[in-house]
Structures are given as C-alpha cells and as structure tokens.
Amino acid sequence: MYIDSHCHINFPDLADKLPEVFDLMRQNQVSHALCISVELERFPDILALAESHPNVYASVGVHPDHEDCSEPSVEQLVALADHPKVVAIGETGLDYFRLTGDLEWQRERFRTHMRAARACRKPLVIHTRSAAEDTLRLMREERAGEPGGVMHCFTESLAVAEAAMEMGFYISFSGIVTFKNAVALREVAAAVPLERMLIETDSPYLAPVPHRGRTNQPGYVMHVAEEIARIKGLAAEEVGEITSQNFFRLFTSAVH
Numbered sequence: 597m598y599i600d601s602h603c604h605i606n607f608p609d610l611a612d613k614l615p616e617v618f619d620l621m622r623q624n625q626v627s628h629a630l631c632i633s634v635e636l637e638r639f640p641d642i643l644a645l646a647e648s649h650p651n652v653y654a655s656v657g658v659h660p661d662h663e664d665c666s667e668p669s670v671e672q673l674v675a676l677a678d679h680p681k682v683v684a685i686g687e688t689g690l691d692y693f694r695l696t697g698d699l700e701w702q703r704e705r706f707r708t709h710m711r712a713a714r715a716c717r718k719p720l721v722i723h724t725r726s727a728a729e730d731t732l733r734l735m736r737e738e739r740a741g742e743p744g745g746v747m748h749c750f751t752e753s754l755a756v757a758e759a760a761m762e763m764g765f766y767i768s769f770s771g772i773v774t775f776k777n778a779v780a781l782r783e784v785a786a787a788v789p790l791e792r793m794l795i796e797t798d799s800p801y802l803a804p805v806p807h808r809g810r811t812n813q814p815g816y817v818m819h820v821a822e823e824i825a826r827i828k829g830l831a832a833e834e835v836g837e838i839t840s841q842n843f844f845r846l847f848t849s850a851v852h
C-alpha cells in the first residue's frame with residue numbers, strides 16, 4: 597500500500613481522465629492521494645474531488661509562484677480548512693527560482709499560511725526552491741513547528757532536511773529521486789530516517805523513471821517507493837507501509 601502525499605489531479609491533464617487515474621492507483625496499490633491546492637479560485641474543485649472520493653484528501657492554500665490570484669487571509673484559510681477532508685494548509689512556502697525581484701509579498705503570504713495552520717492546528721505543506729535559508733528562518737519566526745507539516749518535493753541539502761526535522765517536519769521525496777543526475781538527493785534520502793519520510797508524485801509534473809517525460813499521476817508513486825527502497829536496502833512494500841503510517845499520523849492523527 598502506497599500513498600501519494602502531494603498531487604494535483606484537479607489540473608486539466610489529469611482531471612480529464614480521472615477514471616484511468618483511479619484505475620492505475622488501484623492496480624499499483626496506491627490507496628490514498630492528497631490533492632493540493634494552489635489557488636483559492638480552484639479550491640472548490642479540489643474539495644469536490646475529496647468529497648466524492650473516500651480516498652482523496654484536500655489541502656487549502658495559495659502557491660508561492662501564483663501572482664494573479666486572490667490573496668488569502670488567515671481567517672479565510674481557517675474557514676476553508678474547517679472540513680473533515682481538508683487535512684493540510686498549503687501548498688505554501690518560498691520560491692526564488694521561478695520568481696525574482698521584490699518578493700516580500702511571497703514571504704507575507706507564507707506567514708499568513710503558517711498563522712492559519714497554527715490557528716486551525718492543521719499541518720503545513722511547504723514548497724521551497726532556491727530559498728532554503730529564508731524558508732527556515734520564517735518557519736522559526738512563525739513557530740511552524742507547532743502545527744508541523746511536510747517539506748514537499750524535497751531537493752535541498754541534508755542540513756536543510758535536518759533543520760526541518762528538528763522542527764518536527766516530515767521530508768517528502770518525489771520522482772526527482774529516481775532521476776539519473778539526482779545523486780546528491782539520493783544521499784539525502786539515504787540519511788533521512790524512513791520514520792520521517794513521505795512519498796509523493798507532484799503530478800502531473802515530474803514523472804519518475806521509467807515514465808519520465810510523460811504526464812505523471814498518483815499511481816506512479818510506487819516508483820518513488822521502489823527507489824527509496826533500493827537506497828535503503830528495504831522492500832518497496834515496507835517503504836509503502838511506513839510512509840503510509842507517517843501520512844496518517846501527520847494528516848489524520850490516526851494510524852490506520
């Protein structure tokens with residue numbers, strides 16, 4: 597059993613073929629998926645998916661890369677998160693790779709999400725790219741360790757992973773860990789304890805080997821588990837089992 601802790605199945609590439617997406621999940625023993633919000637405008641679609649599929653959860657938040665969308669307030673996020681299938685706040689964080697210039701608005705938006713997560717006691721889904729130092733600094737300033745959460749699609753150094761784990765965060769690996777050139781990331785994965793790890797697709801992006809270049813989907817998360825298993829000398833099933841337990845502990849506070 598595997599769980600995709602971060603996907604965007606509401607994006608057109610996947611939303612247009614959901615029956616196939618769910619079929620492949622079943623075939624590959626992917627039991628659950630967390631569908632991640634990137635804009636409030638698109639949140640109703642995600643909530644509808646979570647409400648109509650028992651094995652789909654939702655998050656609420658606004659992605660740090662999205663500029664032309666409505667800016668969330670703490671109150672708004674807390675209100676939208678007040679639903680049993682909404683299990684996380686995000687994705688949020690900092691991205692100095694995709695956007696440049698004065699990004700104070702991005703840091704303010706990140707703070708808003710962390711304040712909302714503390715207020716509603718739901719964990720954070722954090723995206724960080726070329727901004728690790730500021731991400732960790734803001735996490736400390738806003739006491740992100742109180743709600744906890746996950747550093748999603750992790751591509752940073754072991755030092756960054758350790759700093760996040762010290763705050764109680766989980767580290768989530770995507771299909772990037774299967775890429776040929778991801779030698780340094782595999783070393784990070786070797787050092788992060790399985791008990792602190794989640795797996796994800798970030799689909800429709802970043803399809804893992806052997807599907808690289810195709811549209812990614814939650815059913816492919818087993819290939820991430822297989823790679824982690826190779827790195828750690830374990831069976832893929834064991835990686836699936838432990839990361840699934842981690843998922844439920846973090847997002848539903850109940851190990852199923």
Ligand SMILES: [Zn+2]
Nearest residue numbers: 687723748749
């Ligand atoms: Zn992201």
Ligand SMILES: [Zn+2]
Nearest residue numbers: 602632687798
């Ligand atoms: Zn994402």
